[in-house]
Amino acid sequence: GESVGLHLPTLSVQEGDNSIINCAYSNSASDYFIWYKQESGKGPQFIIDIRSNMDKRQGQRVTVLLNKTVKHLSLQIAATQPGDSAVYFCAETFGSSNTGKLIFGQGTTLQVKP
Amino acid sequence: GAGVSQSPRYKVAKRGQDVALRCDPISGHVSLFWYQQALGQGPEFLTYFQNEAQLDKSGLPSDRFFAERPEGSVSTLKIQRTQQEDSAVYLCASSSDRGGREQYFGPGTRLTVT
Numbered sequence: 001g002e003s004v005g006l007h008l009p010t011l012s013v014q015e016g017d018n019s020i021i022n023c024a025y026s027n028s029a030s031d032y033f034i035w036y037k038q039e040s041g042k043g044p045q046f047i048i049d050i051r052s053n054m055d056k057r058q059g060q061r062v063t064v065l066l067n068k069t070v071k072h073l074s075l076q077i078a079a080t081q082p083g084d085s086a087v088y089f090c091a092e093t094f095g096s097s098n099t100g101k102l103i104f105g106q107g108t109t110l111q112v113k114p
Numbered sequence: 115g116a117g118v119s120q121s122p123r124y125k126v127a128k129r130g131q132d133v134a135l136r137c138d139p140i141s142g143h144v145s146l147f148w149y150q151q152a153l154g155q156g157p158e159f160l161t162y163f164q165n166e167a168q169l170d171k172s173g174l175p176s177d178r179f180f181a182e183r184p185e186g187s188v189s190t191l192k193i194q195r196t197q198q199e200d201s202a203v204y205l206c207a208s209s210s211d212r213g214g215r216e217q218y219f220g221p222g223t224r225l226t227v228t
Contacts, residue, residue, distance in 0.1 A: 032215060043118070043205050043219035044157065089156050093214070099170040100145060100214015104156030 012111045019077040021108045023090035028071060030094035034102065035064060035075045039086045047075070047088075077110075085112045116140070118220035120206050126226045127196045135191045135223045139208030146189050147217060148181055149205040157205050163189060164212060196227045 013019045025033065031052040036044035050057045050064045050073075057064050063076040073090050087109050091102040119138045127133050139146050144165050149157035150173075159173040165186035174181070178197075183189040193200055203224050207217040 034216075036219075041221070043207075043221045046216060046218060049216060091156075099162045099164075100209065100211070100217070101147065101159040101162055101170060101173070102149075102157070102214075102217065104158070107156050 010109045013080050015112055015114050017080055019080045021075045021088050023073040023105050025071050025073055025092045027094045030092040032093045033073050034091045036089045037086045080112050082112045085110055118206055118208050118218055120220040120223050124224050129227055130195050132194045133196055135204050137189045137206030143208035143210050144212055145209040145214045147207040148191050151203040151205055198227050201225055201227045
């Protein structure tokens, strides 16, 4: 399953399928990007990050892709599990004197069907 | 190891009351952030501390909002004369990096102003 566009609020996938969550970021000067997972009633949980000098980074079952040309970020989750159900946010930081404040996107709700 | 903790988890205040929200960051983390998250939205930056110094408070919505971190560890976000529009989840995050990379979030305090 794949989310498209800036604001597809919900992505529904079958357990075991791969998921792709997309995000368009706003500032070409952004130099650091992060994906967070947020479950109901909890704070955002760090998943994976990527710096602007990279275009791909892999973690455990997750891969982040960065396309600076079109200012696009994606999170790929392999073999999606019911425990992956949550809201996923991309976030960016920018500026040579940045204090690390994160600018969050709107979020995509991932629903995993058993 | 303990993560970021926040208290109280839930706070109901009558309009016009003052509230104080506490954040205990991960031990040794120099960077501390406060974010505000409205229902169904991504977190929005409020303010940033590096140790005890408040280096960025550009996100505080009004002068009714005040934050402090006097000893470079625990932080308190205070809201004076609360208004209904202050109702939100207030999230605290900490990082070992002075630039705020890899921020770890607490569970948040849900503030409801009636």
